[in-house]
Amino acid sequence: AAIAGSADSITTVQARASYPDFFRIRFDSSGSVWYVSATVDSLPPAHPLAPFVRERRQYLAYIAGHVLERVRGVRLESASVRDSLRTAFYQELRDDSAYSRAILAPLAGYLSAHGSGLAGFAVPAPAAIPIDRATAVAARFYNPDVILPDGRIGVHICTARNGLFASLGQRDVALEALAFAAVWADIEKPDSTAVAGAAFSAALKHVRELPKDGTDAERVARAQQLMWQELGTSTAVQRLMFDASRRWTGLPFVIVETR
Numbered sequence: 001a002a003i004a005g006s007a008d009s010i011t012t013v014q015a016r017a018s019y020p021d022f023f024r025i026r027f028d029s030s031g032s033v034w035y036v037s038a039t040v041d042s043l044p045p046a047h048p049l050a051p052f053v054r055e056r057r058q059y060l061a062y063i064a065g066h067v068l069e070r071v072r073g074v075r076l077e078s079a080s081v082r083d084s085l086r087t088a089f090y091q092e093l094r095d096d097s098a099y100s101r102a103i104l105a106p107l108a109g110y111l112s113a114h115g116s117g118l119a120g121f122a123v124p125a126p127a128a129i130p131i132d133r134a135t136a137v138a139a140r141f142y143n144p145d146v147i148l149p150d151g152r153i154g155v156h157i158c159t160a161r162n163g164l165f166a167s168l169g170q171r172d173v174a175l176e177a178l179a180f181a182a183v184w185a186d187i188e189k190p191d192s193t194a195v196a197g198a199a200f201s202a203a204l205k206h207v208r209e210l211p212k213d214g215t216d217a218e219r220v221a222r223a224q225q226l227m228w229q230e231l232g233t234s235t236a237v238q239r240l241m242f243d244a245s246r247r248w249t250g251l252p253f254v255i256v257e258t259r
Contacts, residue, residue, distance in 0.1 A: 009117035010048055015107060016094045018043075022053045023064050025089050027082050034076035036085065038064035052110045058181040063102055065159030066173050067092045101252045102174035109250015126251065129175060130258040134241040136168060138179040139231035142200055144207050144223035147216045153207050153223045157187055174252050182244035195243065199236040203227050 022043050028035050040060045043050040053060065071088040074081055093099050101124055108118035146154040159180065183196075191197040207223045214222075231237050245255045 009111070009119040012104060012118060012120040015049065015104060015118060015121075018047075018049055019090055019093050021047070022049070023060070023090070023093060025068070025086050027076060032077070034082075036068065036072060036076060036082075038068040038089065040064055048111075048116065049107070051114070052107055056106065056110075056181070058184045059106070059177045060103070062159050062177040062180040063093075063099060063173060066176070067099065098173050102177060105174070105252040106248060106250040109248070113249045123250070124252050127172075127253045128256050129172070129253045131238050131241065131255050132258040133168075134175060134179065134245075134255045135234065135238045136228070136232040137172075137175055138183055138237050138241050139228045139234070140168070141180055141183040142203070142227055142231055144204070144227050145220055147219060151212060153204075153210075153219070155204060155227075157183060172253070178244055178248070178251065179241065182240050186240055195240040196231070196234065196236040199231060199234040203230040203234075206230065 022041050024039050024041050026037050026039065028037070038061075040053065040057050043053050067089055071085055071092055074085060076082055076085070093103070104118065104121050105123055108121050108123055111117050141157050142155055143157070144153045144155045146156065148154045186194050186196050187200070189197065191201070194200075203226070207227050210219070210222055210226065212219065241255055245251060245253075
């Protein structure tokens with residue numbers, strides 16, 4: 001549904017109805033094999049959600065990938081199956097309380113800070129998240145999960161390949177999305193300005209100094225354990241998460257010092 005650009009509040013219903021305008025699900029084929037991906041597109045400049053989507057693009061991209069992982073797992077050759085998956089994708093975004101918390105709370109905070117508002121949304125009381133947990137989550141996005149052709153360990157930082165799926169207890173998609181956005185923004189900066197750049201470089205050096213014996217799977221497991229241990233206790237990654245959380249308004253959590 002189109003929303004006229006103005007400083008007036010928009011409604012929660014209007015915000016959810018706008019999801020297909022920026023959350024995009026795409027199907028591609030190569031021969032007989034079909035693939036699906038989820039992305040975040042820009043909105044027209046006059047759209048009242050355009051600045052939020054532009055400034056929170058990586059945060060929202062993580063959420064899009066998270067939803068897709070929940071609804072995929074079907075064969076995509078049939079057009080009716082693809083249509084059903086697209087419907088399920090947007091239904092999850094609209095109806096799941098975890099996604100409402102992760103999307104609408106920051107949106108409400110953003111609109112309020114810019115002289116507008118999100119009518120009909122009850123802003124949740126922010127949950128307190130210890131910095132140790134936030135840092136452990138952020139560390140998992142530095143994922144040394146592949147052996148390169150030259151035998152070195154390669155690192156992925158993306159929504160599709162991350163190590164958040166085990167050993168960290170109950171998941172929080174909003175925290176994960178913030179961590180992903182913070183790590184992504186930091187890794188794109190020059191080393192001279194990146195908050196966690198030196199810590200990541202040191203951890204990667206240590207990973208590549210590990211013995212090269214064993215299977216690829218064994219090498220990856222050792223690399224992940226070392227990388228996540230070093231960065232999960234890094235004061236630089238702690239600062240990265242503190243800084244990111246304090247720059248944003250409306251997050252459904254607050255990062256606090258660990259007692």
